[in-house]
Amino acid sequence: MSYQIRARQARCAALGFWPGPIDGIDGPRTRSAYAAACAAQAAKGLPFAHPTGITRIHWHWTAGNHHPNATDLRSYHCLIPGEGAPRWPVEATAGRSHTLNANSGAIGVSLCAMAGAQERPFDPGRAPITPWQVCQLARVTARLCRDYDIPVSRWSTLSHAEIQPALGIAQRQKWDITWLPGMAGPADPVAVGDRLRDLVSRELQTL
Secondary structure (H helix, E strand, C coil): CCHHHHHHHHHHHHHCCCCCCCCCCCCHHHHHHHHHHHHHHHHCCCCCCCCCCCCEEEEEECCECCCCCHHHHHHCCEEECCCCCCECCCCCCCCCCCCCCCCCCEEEEEECCECCCECCCCECCCCCCCHHHHHHHHHHHHHHHHHHCCCCCCCCEEEHHHHHHHHCCCCCCCCCCCCCCCCCCCCCHHHHHHHHHHHHHHHHCCC
16 A cells, blocks of 8 residues: 555545545556546646645644644644744745654644643643634635645545544544534534635635
């Protein structure tokens, strides 16, 4: 199984060409989906993927306070503090280690939040995600989608908690982002991701 093939399969799915299971196996359905996706992109004058190789955006929380610390600044491309402008310690194309075995081609955008949070019994900790941060996450993601030709989809704009179910890449029981302001507790990661993707789609309409 190949992580490169998984990334290609995820890109095909995001573009609307289903390759079958995202399993890293370059089988007939994957090859057919890839050929169709390439043809569709070429018809629009675009390559299969952005020349930088960026095809996905991964959402995280830092599990820290509302301001980034040194570890946060080394781990993510973009950090959204509790207030103030998003911070970009590196360019979106720089290498970062934010998602286990799934960093290549992915921009890591993280909310500075959830210090001391506990999944069960639920406790949002001393620095819960704020509504302002959610809005900023949607805006940052929308701009990145526009700049890097990334469709808003479950395979290309997704939370750390969605990586394992969507891409089949095992993670270490990550539950970011399964809770948002106003929720009583954590929920299904894909359902929460859908809420965020809806916000991103709305932002894209304003760009």
